[in-house]
Amino acid sequence: MKWQEIPTPCYVVDEKKLKQNLKILQNLEQETGCHVLLAQKAFSMFSLYPLIGQYISGTTASGIFEARLGKEEMGKENHVFAPAYKEKDMEELVQICDHVIFNSFAQYEKYQHYFLQQECTASAGIRVNPECSTQEGHEIYDPCGPGSRLGVVKSEFPDQLPEGIEGLHFHTLCEQNVDDLITTWHAFEEKFGSYLKQVKWLNLGGGHHITRADYQLDELKKLICEIRRKYNVRVYLEPGEAIALNAGYLVTEVMDIVHNGMDILILDASAACHMPDVLEMPYRPPLKDGYLPGEKPHTYRLSSMTCLAGDVIGDYSFAQKKQVGDRLVFEDMAIYSMVKNNTFNGMPLPGIAVLREDGDVEMIKEFGYEDFKGRLS
Secondary structure, three states, rough: OOOHOOOOEEEEHHHHHHHHHHHHHHHHHHHHHHEEEEEEOOOHHHHHHHHHHOOOOOEEEEEHHHHHHHHHHHHEEHHHHHHHOHHHHHHHHHHHHHHHOOOOOHHHHHHHHOOOOOOOOEEEEEEOOOOOEEEEEEEHHOOOOOOOOOOEEEHHOOOOOOEEEEEEOOOOOOEOOOOHHHHHHHHHHHHHHHHHOOOOOOEEOOOOOOOOOOOOHHHHHHHHHHHHHHHEEEEOOOOOOOOOOHOOOEEEEEEEEEEOOOEEEEOOOOHHOOOOOOOOOOOOOOEEEEOOOOOOEEEEEEEEOOOOOOEEEEEEEEOOOOOOOOOOEEEOOOOOOOOOOHHHHOOOOOEEEEEEEEEEEEEEEOOOOOHHHHOOO
């Protein structure tokens, strides 16, 4: 299929750019001995898991369904963390996961008997809260914010870890560079460093923008090597965005143009349905050949076919006037898009495709009415 033949709306993952990211992460593993895991909450396009598994160590999940997906489709290391677990899920998780990370000592104690059984091969860990916030403007994604439910604070830690706890985990970052990780590491080491002598592994969580052009990769390598040398623990990282950063697009078509103080494009893609982070963060997604309002001669507000008044993607300017039937291509749309989309208002889900390295587009899946109806009853 050629690019111009793609049915809209459609997510398109760029195979070449994905591989570029994966090679950076593979090199990180090779040079430091760390284990890199795909955080499926950001990117769960499982048709690409065999490719991803050629470069990194495995997957990490936020619950039973993601854990199953990682086990079935990649079949390498498989980790899970959730704020709480149901009994019926734990019975399966200890069979399919290598690491199970708990959010409280009470949750671990509830399921401790699984990990003390001789036949259990899963390793149990505790998530900690270093109480060191390094984020600005994205409070909804700050696990170290006031009153956070994520991770155990130092005041709630015992002097000795319970029997069966083999690792510690912290996750505090969101789209950040290594300087914030180093700041967090110092806070963690001051409060929890003594416990590292009681465990086998340390998980540094996600939020690391490792594949971003300005990421201080050498500093990350130094930090990982220093942790391994000083504490003799296996080190894990769980990037989600870094796997598919800048490696995907959302292709959409202009359905209509209306005017109310400015020209407004009605698209067949939706912020609320197809890229919810635009409203949740909020942020202004990059757009191919799109510029800041007023920067080019023609400025438009980009909106959707839903009835939600606030379903607005943002204001962009263009060198040329836009017409009904024109196509727009939003960039960096592989991450937190497919995994978060919905069918509000009966909006169709975008198709999923891969832009192969030879320039051909392969349609992986299309969705229809039954996908909408199947979520309801």
